[in-house]
Amino acid sequence: MKIMVVGMGQCGCNIADEFYGINNYAKSFFGRRMEILIDAFAVNTDDADLASVRHIPRDKRHRILIGLAKTFGHGVGKMNVEGATIMSEAYPVIVENLITSSKFHESDGIVVVASGAGGTGSGGIGWLIKGLKERMEKPVYAIIVMPFAYEEKGEHSYAVINTARCLKTVNQYADAVFLLDNERFAKAGVGISTNLHEINQQIVKNFYDLFCAGEEYRHQYIGSKVIDAGDIKQTLGGICTIGRGEVPLSTFYGRNKTDYREAAKESVGAIGALGQAINSLTLKANIEDAARILVLISAPKDVTTLSVLSEISNSVQEKSPKAVLRIGDYPRRGKEISVSIILSQLTAVARMEGLFLQAELLLKNQEKIEEETAQKVKLMHQTSSNIPPLA
Numbered sequence: 001m002k003i004m005v006v007g008m009g010q011c012g013c014n015i016a017d018e019f020y021g022i023n024n025y026a027k028s029f030f031g032r033r034m035e036i037l038i039d040a041f042a043v044n045t046d047d048a049d050l051a052s053v054r055h056i057p058r059d060k061r062h063r064i065l066i067g068l069a070k071t072f073g074h075g076v077g078k079m080n081v082e083g084a085t086i087m088s089e090a091y092p093v094i095v096e097n098l099i100t101s102s103k104f105h106e107s108d109g110i111v112v113v114a115s116g117a118g119g120t121g122s123g124g125i126g127w128l129i130k131g132l133k134e135r136m137e138k139p140v141y142a143i144i145v146m147p148f149a150y151e152e153k154g155e156h157s158y159a160v161i162n163t164a165r166c167l168k169t170v171n172q173y174a175d176a177v178f179l180l181d182n183e184r185f186a187k188a189g190v191g192i193s194t195n196l197h198e199i200n201q202q203i204v205k206n207f208y209d210l211f212c213a214g215e216e217y218r219h220q221y222i223g224s225k226v227i228d229a230g231d232i233k234q235t236l237g238g239i240c241t242i243g244r245g246e247v248p249l250s251t252f253y254g255r256n257k258t259d260y261r262e263a264a265k266e267s268v269g270a271i272g273a274l275g276q277a278i279n280s281l282t283l284k285a286n287i288e289d290a291a292r293i294l295v296l297i298s299a300p301k302d303v304t305t306l307s308v309l310s311e312i313s314n315s316v317q318e319k320s321p322k323a324v325l326r327i328g329d330y331p332r333r334g335k336e337i338s339v340s341i342i343l344s345q346l347t348a349v350a351r352m353e354g355l356f357l358q359a360e361l362l363l364k365n366q367e368k369i370e371e372e373t374a375q376k377v378k379l380m381h382q383t384s385s386n387i388p389p390l391a
């Protein structure tokens, strides 16, 4: 599957940049010599953040600074209403820029990425998706990053309100929305920028085998059950989460393939990788709440046997008997068995529902707090009512 990626705001641009980086690797001699990304764009109101992106080309078509007259290139300071206003004016030009990209026709879909908690990305992403859907038939998938728990504290948490309003908007327009919960990957004792970078690498890596599998052109790497762009498109819808797990082959790969114990080890390794994939889902979700599931097993050809495929398939179907399951193999990896999983069309998402409820409460409180503050400021100024100002 070949995608075009657009990042909005700092978080969105960083993740779009990571997609660009992994595609450079995929194209390289040491990678898989194939392309999974046809173009990537970074959109921001913050000049410095736009400059700090590493891989996306530096020209003005790829790095797009918006709202300069309003923000002077300094961002919108988490005011996503402001981000939305800026984007409502800027989006037609950006959409035109994307769909006139020279290889646009080659893309199977557009991935648009932003944080929910910020201002620029959170406010602007809805307009961008709406604008894209008005101009083209291709699917548009959103990746929305949910805040860390510490950002959600306080009577006035912009992170909660912004994310809730962003999600409400994006859910209306996008063909599918992947949620990435930063809090699930928070690491104590690691610098915040390292932590964010690792999260970004992880989310992008989750898609790597899935996007590569359908683009493979060398017969030795083509699976017996190929997962291609069609399977991914048919799977994606509503709220989605993605995860990936891997188990090194050295821990179970036996030389004596005929030995019954060695054969069983491959299934154990695959089930272990599936367990890891479920544990590392970008959003905590119950597998039984997914209406559609996609699973890809990547391992050397002789490891992905029929019994491995059926063990994985049975294990997923036992947990979620009503889900439509698509499962495939990709004989690529040499040193590990890896399982990628997408849970799609989730019917219950506790994290999102909790956030909506919290946002509703905060919005109610917000009016009260604003009234109280205005009252206090008035009283404070009254204490100077007898002092004459300078002429």
Ligand SMILES: Nc1nc2c(ncn2[C@@H]2O[C@H](COP(=O)(O)OP(=O)(O)OP(=O)(O)O)[C@@H](O)[C@H]2O)c(=O)[nH]1
Pocket (backbone or CB within 6 Å): 008, 009, 010, 011, 012, 014, 015, 045, 046, 074, 075, 076, 077, 078, 079, 114, 115, 116, 117, 118, 119, 120, 121, 122, 145, 146, 147, 148, 151, 159, 182, 196, 197, 199, 200
């Ligand atoms: N995973 C991840 N989260 C990030 C990254 N950068 C920021 N965040 C999260 O994104 C939220 C802040 O949003 P930003 O993307 O910085 O905001 P913005 O869209 O640039 O908007 P303004 O700066 O307000 O104009 C917080 O919840 C951060 O924890 C990143 O590179 N990766």
Ligand SMILES: [Mg+2]
Pocket (backbone or CB within 6 Å): 009, 010, 046, 049, 075, 076, 118, 120
């Ligand atoms: Mg910013």
